[in-house]
Amino acid sequence: MMILAFQFLFVTFSQAQTPAAWKRLSKAEKRWVVGHLFVAKRAYRISLEARDRATKLEQDARLDHDKDGGEVDAFRHAYWMARLTQSIGRKKALKLGEAHELGNYQDYLSGKVEEVHLPDSMSSVMDRWNNRLGAGIGEGCAHFSKEQLEQRLIDEIRHGRARKLRKNGQGEFLDCAGQRVDRSLRTWRKETCLIPTGR
Numbered sequence: 001m002m003i004l005a006f007q008f009l010f011v012t013f014s015q016a017q018t019p020a021a022w023k024r025l026s027k028a029e030k031r032w033v034v035g036h037l038f039v040a041k042r043a044y045r046i047s048l049e050a051r052d053r054a055t056k057l058e059q060d061a062r063l064d065h066d067k068d069g070g071e072v073d074a075f076r077h078a079y080w081m082a083r084l085t086q087s088i089g090r091k092k093a094l095k096l097g098e099a100h101e102l103g104n105y106q107d108y109l110s111g112k113v114e115e116v117h118l119p120d121s122m123s124s125v126m127d128r129w130n131n132r133l134g135a136g137i138g139e140g141c142a143h144f145s146k147e148q149l150e151q152r153l154i155d156e157i158r159h160g161r162a163r164k165l166r167k168n169g170q171g172e173f174l175d176c177a178g179q180r181v182d183r184s185l186r187t188w189r190k191e192t193c194l195i196p197t198g199r
Contacts, residue, residue, distance in 0.1 A: 026103025032096050039088040043096055046087060050080035053150060062154050068116040069123060069165035069173065071157050071197050077127050078134030078153050078162055083146070085138030093138070097131035108188055117183045122165060122192040129163040129194075160196035 021044070025033070033040040054076035057063050063071040077097070084093035104119035104127075111118065133156065141149060156162060166174045173181040176193035183190065 026099070026106050028099040028102035028106070029096070032099040036088075036092055036096075039092060042087050043084060043092075046083045047080060049146075050076055050083060053079055053146075057154075063157060064164075066164070066167070066171075069126065069167065069192075071162070071164055073115070074126070074130045074157055074162040074164050074197055075153055077130035078137065078156070079150065081131045081134030082138030082141070082149055082153060085135045086142050086144075086149075090135045090139050094131065094135050097128070097135075101127055101131075105188070111186070118186065120183070120190040120192070121188050122190050122194055126163045126165060126194055133162055157197045160198040162197040163194050164197050166193035166195045 022030075033043075036043070054067065054072050057072050057075055058065050058067055063075060065072060067073050067076070081093050081097055084096060101124050104114060104124055107114060108119045114123075117123075134153065137152060137156065138149070141152060144152065153162075166176070168174055168178075168180070173183050173190075173192045175181050175191040181190055181192045183192075
């Protein structure tokens with residue numbers, strides 16, 4: 001059985017993904033793929049789709065243009081989970097989201113930057129919140145087109161239902177007392193303040 005699983009993985013990732021894409025996956029994400037062989041290719045395509053849509057929204061006035069702890073980051077996670085839920089179901093989607101967050105912790109331990117900074121505890125809390133929001137919306141809006149889903153998620157973000165990390169006008173991360181948090185320090189636990197989006 002294990003040999004068949006690895007043969008399937010090889011075919012799946014050689015046809016739809018590059019070997020580099022497989023190498024970028026964390027151990028937890030690879031375990032998810034092995035446990036979900038028949039939906040892994042779809043999940044990969046949706047992951048790319050979510051990243052592309054979020055990148056386009058960096059220039060869109062409906063969100064705050066912030067891909068690192070801001071509303072665009074919140075959108076990327078929520079859209080990813082919403083589309084995955086529509087395609088493969090809520091449980092599988094959330095398990096992949098959790099595998100990604102476990103991978104972020106491993107990236108932190110190895111010193112690997114995620115977007116701009118090392119992953120940290122509050123970024124992970126934010127991502128999990130937005131993953132659950134997206135999965136819930138994907139489940140409730142199973143018939144929505146990609147465009148309808150995007151607009152619904154933007155509305156949810158603008159109404160404060162997603163979460164982002166607090167920053168000042170210079171883009172520096174802040175704690176809940178308004179003091180600057182030094183993201184360059186190599187610690188997992190950061191005191192960055194998690195706040196509702198739409199502010």
